[in-house]
Amino acid sequence: MPQSRQLHLGAFMRPVSLHTGAWRYPGAWPDANFNFAHLKYFVQRLESACFDAFFMADHLAVLNMPINALKRSQTPTSFEPFTLLSALSVVTERIGLVATASTTFDEPYHIARRFASLDHLSGGRAGWNLVTTSNPDAALNFGRDDHMEHDERYRRAREFYDVVRGLWDSWDDDAFVRDTQSGLFxxxxxxHVLDHKGPYLSVRGPLNIARPIQGRPVVVQAGSSEAGKQIAAETADAVFTAQSTLAAGKRFYADVKGRLDRLGRPRDHLKILPGAFIVVGDSREQAQEKRAFLDTFVHDDSGIASLSIALGHDVSGFDLDGPLPEIPETNASQSARQRVLELARDKGLTIRQLAQRVGGYSGLEMVGTPADIADQMEQWLVEEGSDGFNVMFPYLPAGLDDVVDKVVPELQRRGLFRRAYTGTTLRDHLGLPRPDNPFFSKAVRA
Amino acid sequence: MPQSRQLHLGAFMRPVSLHTGAWRYPGAWPDANFNFAHLKYFVQRLESACFDAFFMADHLAVLNMPINALKRSQTPTSFEPFTLLSALSVVTERIGLVATASTTFDEPYHIARRFASLDHLSGGRAGWNLVTTSNPDAALNFGRDDHMEHDERYRRAREFYDVVRGLWDSWDDDAFVRDTQSGLFxxxxxxHVLDHKGPYLSVRGPLNIARPIQGRPVVVQAGSSEAGKQIAAETADAVFTAQSTLAAGKRFYADVKGRLDRLGRPRDHLKILPGAFIVVGDSREQAQEKRAFLDTFVHDDSGIASLSIALGHDVSGFDLDGPLPEIPETNASQSARQRVLELARDKGLTIRQLAQRVGGYSGLEMVGTPADIADQMEQWLVEEGSDGFNVMFPYLPAGLDDVVDKVVPELQRRGLFRRAYTGTTLRDHLGLPRPDNPFFSKAVRA
Structure with a gap:
């Protein structure tokens, strides 16, 4: 069966990597959080490999961890996404630039405006990772003692999206005539004046930015709850999801694409991109050694705290080099707890190893030779587990260089990934149409 | 008397110029609102002339003008300041980058974070023009039917500043040790966790950005009310002010510097920079011709609306080529009205000419040869009318090129302006000290 679909690849980035031990890995750049030259290197290498997008993770607070764990981690501080991606737009030409922004702790006028501005700056490469912010610590930085409840956050998010979309459509594509003779600008x-009044938001408009190059910047969703999947099906152009196995990925894929069918949206107008942590070796054994070596850099302070949080039980008193004993049930998230218990059992890990895995990274991973990794990616694509991946690099820059230099060429040889960009905008890369402006296009152009 | 002080020069920018007719001036770039290459040209030319800062004007709404006036103007849309200045930081090395941000319609955590991020991106060149947003139309874009009353806006602004400043001090300058051996990041x-709870704001912190390169980005204030002058004296590093005459400038200068004395702040820790509209000619006559020619590009629709608003009286029924008749008193701002009536009387303008002046620009201007302009700037500096200027260009790019190529060299010849940057940060350019972190420096270093 010929495989005509190709993979879409985003790079899900934190400047020093998402893995808590990565800053200590030999050759790492631990100062990357505020070193623009390093970020420029990453994005230019990814563009040379024709990645669809550079995707900037974000938080609106220093993560709520015990200080003894937090002090071991590179995560507390880094560049803010809009400022960073705007700067990166100048040193790149094609790769998409996706920033995370919260519907709970920001204003739709600001959000619509910044993404539209980034879209103009970058020639149509902006994407919005729409999040509702599940971190209750963020609320304390924005004048709220109580975090907004989950379903209410999603109801506000839905309305927030509608307002942003309406603001992006404030001006028709050809509104600015700039006729110096007659003096008509x-x-x-x-x-179009939006004049929105809803349960959560009241926004008059119009936006003080011309219609974005892409019509609307690409919207990415990351929620996997019922409400999250539904808002994604209704509004998103891409979904970034955590799926630990191909079986789970296929269920998620069928679920979300089915929602598109029921909404009358074409299936290929929403790309599903699970996160995948890629560790490349010249042999499978070497890749696994690298993976294990990386985990040794997760400090016990950090690993034990993360494991205790995941289990809802303080494990610091146990023998770290022994197996995990029976743990009583607690109030912790049952799914997180279950995943950790399965990991301990399936891999036969000691408590320390388990702590390092949980404190570092424990989701979907592809560890092996370039051919192994290409095999797995191909299988996910062919079996409709995904439309591609948001790649996470175990450490930087070497883990990124490995993917760019070894995995991408293998995917290209198989015809699974582009050898050159065929369009100029992020919508082009993702195979998404440029939306018309509903306020004008029908009336004026029909 | 030797003049040892030098001028500080900022460029107060809108992409197509602040003058409503400028987009129609021969050689203008009317598409500059969304043309990054043009903005890059402007900022690089200003940097070549050693300007202290590139200062981006901003609004949080499309200006509230009758549509027949609005459609004549280049002002409704342009790049958003944070995204634009972040991009410009990549193509410059020394010039300061000042963005306007509102304390009424934004959150201190966002504002502290974005300026800190811009400061890290630019190597210490960020400045915050702190405004309380007097445009009531902005309120309608942020869910408020009523605009916050003037004094309350300023009380909130004062607390907002304290929070932002506290967040910038979240981390000591040397907090990040990144010791890969011990695993201590x-x-x-x-x-430092701020834990602010005040009448308007509740913000826990810490900020998720390392302490800015400048310690704190430069803070600029533009208010000229009593509350505005007092908050400037208490918090600002620079004041951008509108002063139409040297006499008025000297009164303002003495007033604000006197407030510094009473607060125990050194006088030179706050730079006072009135806006000045500069039109350069090879002869005085040629400069005045350019100035008059520019006004002819203000469309009647635009000029008449502006004049009517300024007078609080519809002038559209009068003979535009005749003098302004007696206008009854109204509810319009008395100072604006008075200034327009004086302008009409002093210059002997017809209603059309007056409308074009009011619709274009009618504040402090310096129109003449490079020597004329340098004479005026020198007089303001020597007589303590200002510490320099925020220069406004009548049209772009030629009006900017004239200042860079002709006025700045004249100022340099007189020893009134730097020939090369002597520092790397905006604080360096303005002669401002880098602030210590009060949370740490005394306790830890003393």
């Missing part, structure tokens, strides 16, 4: 018939 | 004794 814009055609007033092509200006 | 930061020293927890050098992390």
């Amino acid at each position: 814009f055609d007033p018939d092509k200006l | 930061f020293d927890p004794d050098k992390l």
